[in-house]
Amino acid sequence: MRLSTSAKVIFGCAIIRSEVWSAKAKLRRALSNIYIPIRSLTIRPNVTIYPKYIKRLLASKNKIFNDLKANKIPPSQYLKFCKTVKHIINRYNSTRIKKLVSSSQGIHKFMKRFTKGHSPIPYLEHNGLYTFEDKAKCDLFARAFAPSFSNVPIQNHPILPASNYSSQLDDIDFTLIDIVNILKSLPPKEGVSADGISYKLLKNCTDSIAPFLADLFRDSLDSNILPEPWKISFITPIFKKGSESDVSNYRPIAITSCICRVFERLILQHILAHIEANKIISDQQFGFLKKRSTVTQLLSSFDAWYKAILNNQCIDCIFIDFKKAFDSVPIRYLIYKLSNIGIKGKLLNWIFKFPL
Template identity: 40%
Template sequence: MIKVDPDFITFEGIFAMLLSIKSKTSCGPDNIPNVFLRRYAESLARFLVEIFRSSLSQGIVPKDWLIARVVPVFKKGDNAIVTNYRPISLTVSCCKLMEHIISNYILNFLDERNILSPFQHGFRKGLSTTTQLITSIHSFSAVIDKSGQTDVVFIDFSKAFDRISHSKLIFKLNLLGLPSTIVNWIKSYLHSRVQFVDINGSHSDFLPVNSGVPQGSVLGPLLS
């Protein structure tokens, strides 16, 4: 398996990420406010670059990074029905920064090798639901101008984030040819995760997470 040199993680990159953090975003289970991370970005980046490089080279995610505070966000319908809430996982600040690094590496890896479909706009740099909509309307209009027919199929996978098999996900990442350094880190990121539910300051017990990816995390959308 190919390995990647962790030195691609730089002080400058981490410093820039810390400065770009939104101050008003909710804290994770570490209770570190984002305003603190921004204010002391330069000092923190000097330590974090060493921690992140060590974590990646060893393929080990610190145990404290595997905790998620789950906040149920109401979607619609009857607010007494549990399934009408979306579980948003608030994760540890340091882990979110590392997730950004891993996510950017994977996206660059896939783009350089043209692995992703050109029709996929979600979770890709420079693309969005807006570009997807523009492309679709253009395609539909071209067909209609020629008196053609356009059929559309919409698929919504139920509990897509929660039902992902960890073993199958790791198998697919290996199949794509990602460096073992990256795959091993993701394997550690998915293994032994725990979460607790927070409702207006009242916390549940810690529960193990045996499948899926954290909804609301940085890596979640890409891995799903």
């Protein structure tokens, strides 16, 4: 069976009922066992891979050392060559580090080489009781995280003023090129959720999978039906600060379906375009927007402060930190606000069905 045909069987379906999706998931796992090879992983020590010119210098250094042992050259000649090689290696390492730290992602990758991996969760303490077993730890985390996923407010949402935007967004149009661009921009990560499909699989099979994802996304949006694996997430506790034995010092990270996250990116592009076209977001917001960050926010703030100082004006700063801000957003309020800014129709219904 060709890969394109296999992808069509796995992803290309006009009906996305749970039983159909489950059958295709089993077929995908079977085809993965056939077509995806398994190789042994050799873990090598953390050594620096030098370019060819340094490798040649190191080889020459070994040759000169052998000549030194055979009394063919004086020790001073060997020591002089060693200093030259050391200087060239130090210069190469310095240039490499400067190149790595020039970007935010580069410095994080560089520091990970010198830090330990994720350590297992230690014993947990709750109400004076100590928990050591993994299953008991999971139950304890589940009880601690449950309030974050059940934030249903009792009171009604505040009434927002009626919006008067020039356009509404009730559906999205996307092409095969849009999906291909998203798939190619995915990080090559191997983490999976309930459907067993990773970013790496989607990225490496872009040309074969993209046409069938387009049909799947369109069918899901038109029918207002989400496959069951899209509604399932793996919750990972991430330690923040304080005592590692206190469950309140961990925050939940939900790992959802990679295919669904691709569709989320597609929807997000259209929502952001709608927001920018109607100028819904304030110019004073710098978070979660392209070409804006904490750096640009600080530059803007410092500029305003300097102008105030030059004009002999007072400066008052108020810092507010919302506890568990993302987890405490009432979903019903969020849906109402989306409707208020012009998100309507099948798009709003699809978002409402999504387990936010």
